[in-house]
Amino acid sequence: MIYLKDIRKSFNQQPVLKGINLKVGKGEVVAILGPSGSGKTTLLRCLNFLDKPDEGIVQVGDVQVKTKKATKREILSLRRQSAMVFQHYNLFAHKTVLENVMEGLIVTKKYKKTDAKRESELMLKKVGLEDKHHHYPSQLSGGQQQRVGIARALALNPQVILFDEPTSALDPELVGEVLSVIKTIAQEGITMVIVTHEMSFAREVSDRVLFMDGGVIVEEGSPLEIFNAPKEERTRQFLNRISRDIPIPYLEEKAN
């Protein structure tokens, strides 16, 4: 479903991705962990060419793009294979909730308005926002905005959904509602790549975990392998540092 070969990317001569190889199968849910600045966001953005890699091959669904020869048309069709959920939601501020979800269907999938509306209403129901159709993004809480973002991505029925820290801009009490929506759609067999700092969520939702540091994938494995028996020192250090931040009651609850 996703195939990356030797993806390299630098910003101002500073290498950020140093040769990423990755395969993700259909229906697989992959979580990407790693310290700040390790290149997680950049990797995700290379998957839909929001950042253009300097080198390598990107394939999503059945569209393959060789970076060096990428044409506008290829990039457009690559982008139409995936959908993205952004850290800061990036909803269209001048459009209502319903219009936000319909927009992609109408403009890029050429749906008739009534079909787009029906489909979008379905998606909004799925994320629990059936009563907010005519609200504008600025009238919603962060958690609600992010659920609109998820509905907008889902509506496109993409091969893959990319999530970049979907909950890290949210107040703690709003994180749960968003994670539970993501968990629900993960169970529907949609291929997903999720960058997250929510360790217990990553463990629960993913089939495979990648640990990135310094622009490379340091280690990958099942959640059990990565969280319980990391092989690499860097992974261990990272997980130790993160778990120290987790409040004690939470750990106790997990232990039971």
Added chain:
Amino acid sequence: MGKSFDPSLIVNFVPTLIHYLGVTLQILAASVSLGMILGITAAILRVFRIPILNQFVILYISFIRGTPILIQLFLVFYGLPAILLFINIDISRMEALYFVIITYALSNGAHFAEIFRGAIKAVDHGQTEAAYSVGMNNGQSFRRIVLPQAIRIAFPNIANAIIGSLKDTSLAFTIGVMDMMGRGETLIAATAHGLEVYLSLSIIYYAVVLLFEKIFRLYENRINRHQAVNVSAAG
């Protein structure tokens, strides 16, 4: 020198002058509409840094901003026919009104371009990325996502520029256009009551500006009814 001040004349002058408000508004409407097209085009050339045209637009804007409109008016009035004569087009008989409209359109275009450019940049880039991520191309995301929001952001400044332009039209008489101001000049010549004429003119201009401000404010409230305009998503 004028005759002694007689405020009661104002009652007579205002209706006479208001008769010519139509000409003023005609100049304004034509130059604002043309200026809008010019301004949005120029802003797009600037924002997307279209080679050569971009440099040309920079020069155009800086020239308009750097020279008095009165001089621009004379440059167009005397210069345009001279230039066009080179390619055998004779517009020396064209009505002065059109030279005024051309000048004010050029001037408005430059000011609108700067306002639109700022407004386009003020639209959170994340929304453009979201548009790309749902599969839109550059044109679609600009037209459907960026432009509508940029217009809303630009609106208050555009409204101010239009009001400024309304007042600037009072220079049209210098090349012989018979607008309110032009009629005022003939009234002064005929009656020698300059102060009363200028007071009458200021009453009319002031009333029209207040009316415009009111209309713009109502419209602004209407388009912003539901939403903060330049929200950058997070919240």
